[in-house]
Amino acid sequence: MEDQRLMHPSGTMNNNTGGMNMNQGYNMGQTGHEEPNDQRKQEIGDILQQIMTITDQSLDEAQARKHTLNCHRMKPALFSVLCEIKEKTVLSIRNSQEEEPPDPQLMRLDNMLIAEGVAGPEKGGGSSAAANATAAASGGQPDSAIEHSDYRAKLAQIRQIYHTELEKYEQACSEFTTHVVNLLREQSRTRPIAPKEIERMVSIIRKKFAAIEMQLKQSTCEAVMILRSRFLDARRKRRNFSKQATEVLNEYFYSHLSNPYPSEEAKEELARKCNITVSQVSNWFGNKRIRYKKNIGKAQEEANLYAAKTAAAAAQHDYGDGDSDDSSTVGFKSSSFLPPGASSYNMSSTAGLPGQGQGGMYMGMNGDNYTSGGDTSP
DNA sequence: TACCATGATTGTCG
DNA sequence: CGACAATCATGGTA
Numbered sequence: 001m002e003d004q005r006l007m008h009p010s011g012t013m014n015n016n017t018g019g020m021n022m023n024q025g026y027n028m029g030q031t032g033h034e035e036p037n038d039q040r041k042q043e044i045g046d047i048l049q050q051i052m053t054i055t056d057q058s059l060d061e062a063q064a065r066k067h068t069l070n071c072h073r074m075k076p077a078l079f080s081v082l083c084e085i086k087e088k089t090v091l092s093i094r095n096s097q098e099e100e101p102p103d104p105q106l107m108r109l110d111n112m113l114i115a116e117g118v119a120g121p122e123k124g125g126g127s128s129a130a131a132n133a134t135a136a137a138s139g140g141q142p143d144s145a146i147e148h149s150d151y152r153a154k155l156a157q158i159r160q161i162y163h164t165e166l167e168k169y170e171q172a173c174s175e176f177t178t179h180v181v182n183l184l185r186e187q188s189r190t191r192p193i194a195p196k197e198i199e200r201m202v203s204i205i206r207k208k209f210a211a212i213e214m215q216l217k218q219s220t221c222e223a224v225m226i227l228r229s230r231f232l233d234a235r236r237k238r239r240n241f242s243k244q245a246t247e248v249l250n251e252y253f254y255s256h257l258s259n260p261y262p263s264e265e266a267k268e269e270l271a272r273k274c275n276i277t278v279s280q281v282s283n284w285f286g287n288k289r290i291r292y293k294k295n296i297g298k299a300q301e302e303a304n305l306y307a308a309k310t311a312a313a314a315a316q317h318d319y320g321d322g323d324s325d326d327s328s329t330v331g332f333k334s335s336s337f338l339p340p341g342a343s344s345y346n347m348s349s350t351a352g353l354p355g356q357g358q359g360g361m362y363m364g365m366n367g368d369n370y371t372s373g374g375d376t377s378p
Numbered sequence: 379t380a381c382c383a384t385g386a387t388t389g390t391c392g
Numbered sequence: 393c394g395a396c397a398a399t400c401a402t403g404g405t406a
Binding site: 238239240241279280283284287291 | 383384385386387
């Protein structure tokens, strides 16, 4: 990682009250030169050697030398000469820097991170974001809360890592900037340093750290995209409900054929029984209603099967409510799925539907208990 | 492999 | 926002 490499100059300068040249600092913003590895290693070795030499000198000694230099009688003259040279070079520095417009790519990344809820206004923040987001998903909009919670938990994890890293970078940046500024101020006693130069130095450092931040943002975006694609892939995977679940849903549907619109409570109850989500129950009923209407002839067979089954169950209960489990929690919305007057559960329920015989389909079914639910296999 | 069944998604409407 | 209709995409089967 480049950030770690970048921190080294800071450490170097810490020990550098003696006299390392700040010009090394000016190279910071420039792109690294491409040299053969061996040569580069050699150079690094030399530099390290120099540093070791410097740190070997005692601080007192260094301070004493600096003091001697500052008090030297030629110092003012030397300083003014340096100022003159400086004035000439400053011109060349000045035109090299003007603030550029914001990087469009960075803006894209920022926008995406905000849109995905990774950056931007707190949505819970840090590790609690997962819990909050999950709660929001299952509370406000219960649909597919189970799948979402996993996705959101992972997203929150990404968010937390992103913020932690960002914070680290910002802290490092500000520490490093402060250090460099202090160093320059210190040096300005010995050589002329214009405030502009310090500003420039600061902006170079900022740019460098901004580049690192951009890398962070980019990899965060990538992580989010991967997470998303995985999540979407998982969502596309369709699994048929269990035979038992289908049976429960069908029982409910056909025993409320006159009004197959389960209330919220009924949906929850069904979801619990079938071990699926409420939204899956809603989907199922939506699909069922429309497909029933489209193919009443065929559905009729199924209807009879379930009617027979529930009738048998009712008989067992000796005149009790046929589906005590359901009806206890079921509320009905007014609906026109069937014409008014048609009631579910017996032949009259289907009498009003087009394309159906009035006759004895139900009778024909006799009691031959519907054994396998008929439609789906596990 | 084609075909049907089925769960999920999307767009529209009241 | 829920219901509906159309559609997509996958699972299961002949």
